[in-house]
Amino acid sequence: SSGINAEYGEEKGGVVEDSAKQIEAEKKKTQKRGEKMNVKMTEFRKELDLERELNSQLQENQAALRAQLSKLETGLKQKEELHEREKQSLQEQIQDLMFHIQSKEAIENSPYKGEIVDGQLQTASPSPSSSSSSRADQTPKKRGHKKKK
Secondary structure, eight states: OHHHHHHHHHHHHHHHHHHHHHHHHHHHHHHHHHHHHHHHHHHHHHHHHHHHHHHHHHHHHHHHHHHHHHHHHHHHHHHHHHHHHHHHHHHHHHHHHHHHHHHHHHHHHOTTHHHHHHTOOOOOOOOHHHHHSOHHHHSOOOOSOOOOO
16 A cells, blocks of 8 residues: 555656646746736837827927917918008009099090180189078078977
């Protein structure tokens, strides 16, 4: 029986030894897997930090571009207003020139051209009855009408 126990003990010791080797192998695999995961986690952290930095820079650039756009829009609006004022001024000058040209043509085609050019245009004197009436007499008078309240 002692031979069997010794043999059984050797078998049991061999199983324990095999088990210890398996546990050691699993431990090494787990450690390698943990190290790989740590490496990946470090890479992901670096990538995350890079993404955060890029995001921050993009937000700063966006704010700067918005400010620049606002400034350009303001400048454009001012230039449009200036352009509109200049356009109105030019239109007024054109109207003045057209009036001058039409007046000149009217004088050229007038039967009184000689008198107008020489400044000898004479008008008929006003009639005595119209000169004696005052401006107040020319305006119609309102009688008996009171303002409604």
